Amino acid sequence: MPATFTKSKELFARAQNSIAGGINSGIRKMEQPVPIYFAKGSGPRIWDVDGNETIDYQLGQGALLYGHAPAGLADAIGAQAKLGIHWAAQCQLEIEVAERIQSMIPSVDLVRFNNSATESVMAAFRLARATTGRPKIFRFEGHYHGWGDEGLVGFANPPATWTEDDELPRTHPSKGIIPEVTEHFVLSKWNDAAHLQRTVDKYRGQLAAIIFEPALCNTCCIEPVEGFMARIRELCDRDGIMMIADETITGFRFGASCAQGFYGFKPDLTILGKAIGGGTPFAAIGGTKAAMAKIISGESIHAGTLNANPLCLAASKWCLDEIINRGDTHPAGTIALGQRLMSGLSELARKHDLPMRPQGPGLAFHTVMLKPGAAEGPVMNYRDYVTRHDAPRWAHLRLMLLEEGVRAIERGLWSISTTHTDRDIDDTLARAAVAFARHAAEWKPAV
Numbered sequence: 086m087p088a089t090f091t092k093s094k095e096l097f098a099r100a101q102n103s104i105a106g107g108i109n110s111g112i113r114k115m116e117q118p119v120p121i122y123f124a125k126g127s128g129p130r131i132w133d134v135d136g137n138e139t140i141d142y143q144l145g146q147g148a149l150l151y152g153h154a155p156a157g158l159a160d161a162i163g164a165q166a167k168l169g170i171h172w173a174a175q176c177q178l179e180i181e182v183a184e185r186i187q188s189m190i191p192s193v194d195l196v197r198f199n200n201s202a203t204e205s206v207m208a209a210f211r212l213a214r215a216t217t218g219r220p221k222i223f224r225f226e227g228h229y230h231g232w233g234d235e236g237l238v239g240f241a242n243p244p245a246t247w248t249e250d251d252e253l254p255r256t257h258p259s260k261g262i263i264p265e266v267t268e269h270f271v272l273s274k275w276n277d278a279a280h281l282q283r284t285v286d287k288y289r290g291q292l293a294a295i296i297f298e299p300a301l302c303n304t305c306c307i308e309p310v311e312g313f314m315a316r317i318r319e320l321c322d323r324d325g326i327m328m329i330a331d332e333t334i335t336g337f338r339f340g341a342s343c344a345q346g347f348y349g350f351k352p353d354l355t356i357l358g359k360a361i362g363g364g365t366p367f368a369a370i371g372g373t374k375a376a377m378a379k380i381i382s383g384e385s386i387h388a389g390t391l392n393a394n395p396l397c398l399a400a401s402k403w404c405l406d407e408i409i410n411r412g413d414t415h416p417a418g419t420i421a422l423g424q425r426l427m428s429g430l431s432e433l434a435r436k437h438d439l440p441m442r443p444q445g446p447g448l449a450f451h452t453v454m455l456k457p458g459a460a461e462g463p464v465m466n467y468r469d470y471v472t473r474h475d476a477p478r479w480a481h482l483r484l485m486l487l488e489e490g491v492r493a494i495e496r497g498l499w500s501i502s503t504t505h506t507d508r509d510i511d512d513t514l515a516r517a518a519v520a521f522a523r524h525a526a527e528w529k530p531a532v
């Protein structure tokens with residue numbers, strides 16, 4: 086029997102009276118048939134208040150690389166809580182965590198901690214402007230860099246704003262922003278080396294930084310084409326621009342040295358979030374000594390009451406040790422499991438004649454659903470995705486999957502944790518078989 090979500094619906098209705106909109110992060114409203122209320126999790130599985138047991142690939146928006154409620158992590162947080170929850174001062178743990186990051190990521194000499202990656206991105210933009218004395222940040226359509234005014238410029242330029250103009254629009258999805266913020270951004274197309282080159286040339290002398298998700302995971306799951314990272318590095322070196330890798334999703338998921346190790350490049354600054362804290366509110370900005378100089382001098386202000394909070398530090402130390410202790414088996418293990426899942430889902434899609442094309446390196450991937458008549462082949466960037474991906478059809482299949490006990494991120498991203506096993510993949514594919522059959526029978530495109 087497909088799962089039902091009666092109690093979640095009741096709680097969501099009740100929440101309307103005390104929580105604005107009933108949820109605490111805008112994106113959570115997207116979940117259909119209702120934002121779900123969870124009761125407990127263990128490893129790759131999660132249970133909601135209706136008692137439904139779900140195999141989880143949403144994983145706390147990717148933060149739970151080590152699965153739900155790992156005993157070691159809970160113990161580490163519990164032990165620290167008995168010693169002290171918050172000091173707004175120094176403790177040895179912060180050095181131990183910083184030293185681990187330094188040993189894992191070759192480009193990182195120094196770090197500063199925050200509670201969210203949104204804050205670390207803000208710090209990076211400020212630092213890049215302070216270091217270069219230039220105003221503008223170069224970024225790519227479809228890449229998400231937090232919910233601050235600066236993080237969202239051009240993130241989702243609506244198709245109605247697309248023109249043949251080489252200068253891409255700088256729309257902002259939120260009302261209430263500082264109006265001038267959009268003027269300080271320059272947009273480009275992911276994986277389009279020619280557009281990258283032309284745009285950097287055009288804004289020569291004005292660019293403080295180029296920021297990107299090394300594997301774009303907030304729009305589809307789009308790896309950089311061969312040579313693209315090297316091209317960004319070359320242009321940054323040529324013009325004294327700071328290269329910022331936003332590894333909020335990819336950090337530690339793609340291995341101890343993150344996506345920069347996986348793809349082989351060296352940024353000036355790195356943003357870390359999600360897996361660095363295993364689900365605790367923890368993030369960091371890291372960089373070379375030279376790149377961090379204005380933070381060291383205090384000219385670029387970086388602060389926060391809860392920065393380097395001992396509970397988060399204890400959690401992070403445990404998480405980083407998990408990665409270090411896995412050695413070469415990570416990310417190979419999650420890649421292998423993810424690729425098995427991708428091919429199983431592709432097989433089901435073929436069986437039911439669904440135009441679904443999983444895309445990504447396995448440890449994370451996106452289930453692209455092609456629109457009727459859309460061209461085959463990998464999705465290359467934001468516009469390509471919006472043009473070819475059938476979002477309503479994917480949303481219907483996702484609902485069927487959820488009702489059968491498989492949970493992917495609403496937009497179609499799947500992440501594998503270090504606690505998923507072959508048995509979980511088998512179980513997922515058995516549940517997906519039912520969901521795909523239901524979707525094939527029930528899906529009707531809107532006319």
Ligand SMILES: Cc1ncc(COP(=O)(O)O)c(C=O)c1O
Nearest residue numbers: 201202203229230231331333358
């Ligand atoms: C690439 C990227 N950067 C920044 C952020 C913002 O992180 P946070 O939600 O911790 O502020 C996110 C969040 O999903 C992200 O995916």
